Amino acid sequence: MIALIDCNNFFVSCERVFEPWLNGKPVVVLSNNDGCIISRSQEAKDLGIKMGEPLFKAKPLIECEGVRVFSSNFMLYGDMSRRVMQILKTFGEVEVYSIDEAFVNLDHVPTADLEKKAISIRETIWQYLNLPVCVGIAPTKTLAKVANHLAKKNAAYNGIALLDTPEKQAATRRHLAVENIWGIGRRYAVKLHQHQVYTAADLVDRSAAWVYRHLGGVVGVRLRQELLGNPCQELDLTEDPSRKNIACTRSFSRYITTLDELQEAVATYTTRAAEKLRLQRSAAKAITVFIRTNKFSVHAPQYHRATTIALPMASADTGELIRYALQGLRQIFQNGYAYKKAGVILSEFTPESQLQTNLFDTTDRDKSKKLMMALDKLNAKMGKNEWAENVISYAAGGTDKNWKMTLSQKSDRYSTHWKEILKVKI
């Protein structure tokens, strides 16, 4: 049996831990640059505020109803997430699926004790962290997702749902709309509806061959099996799963028109991506740079271009990566546009330990490695400033960065920074 634990309204719940008087009140958390609404309390959902809605559209409602608004505070959410995962590890093997979700292997728990276990998971996280979660238990990942969905939608379930018998699974399938199934997005939902497939029961009634043809090949077939209770997706229990791509992309708080400023941004993003790269002990052999104008402004001239540079040999050296990134940027930069976003994506990784050297390579790799280690160590020790930027950084990233994203209503990083720790007045 597999449990899926999902934190309710995670970002909002994290903010409420430190401002408990916001419980019962409408609260939302914004995306980077205070752009869109990406987390809503139940009260905010009830007001009709939609997921992903741009802030400016929801503003009249927010002001009228006195909704509390937070900028995103990913240092806080990331730390709270780590704490949740640590607690879960005491209940069984854990696959961290996203910042607010995890699968837990409950194979060692006797069937009769599953419900008790689910209650215990829920109560422990509440007791230690004051975060509300829902627990769904089933024999496959897909059904565990379904169970979690049930737990979330039905107040009577008290945050827990078990799909442990074929009878319960079949009954659930009959009422489960295809668009609510994990792995079926908007496109497939439309397609399925066109074929009179509306519920999970309709879907599993179609043959595997039919599903293969209409639902993305083997992915669909696996999904169908999982809905029937036959596991096709193992838990991924890899500690610290290494990424295959590492990206750092951001919108600017204002339009940028000059190459100089774009260079600062690209150098800054490359620095961040390179840190993540070294953290997972990889080196990258390719770097992609893109720049674009504001895709939402209908009248302004649009420009969007990307280029990928193949490095002569894989590298994790910030300085070297910045040089290639800027080279790419100069290739794609066009004068006369108002740029709104840029990004850097590292790819084609090799483990840092088995770097293939190049006959014509003149760089002192040993020196570079020592320098990066010293840099990372210092920055880890000194901590980041309020913009999550390092104390020691490359000058190419600029010093002023007045294009950087807006976070006008950010809460403190209560759990990771001494200066911002919660103060209690008695």
Add this chain to the structure above:
DNA sequence: TCTGGGGTCCTAGGACCC
């Protein structure tokens, strides 16, 4: 005026090999 950021997997088709 104002619209996020970071990932994954799979398939089809082309180029190439023997």
Add this chain to the structure above:
DNA sequence: TCTGGGGTCCTAGGACCC
């Protein structure tokens, strides 16, 4: 007129997830 069979690797594009 008749034109094999089996592979690999790469890329672009599509779909999905949170």
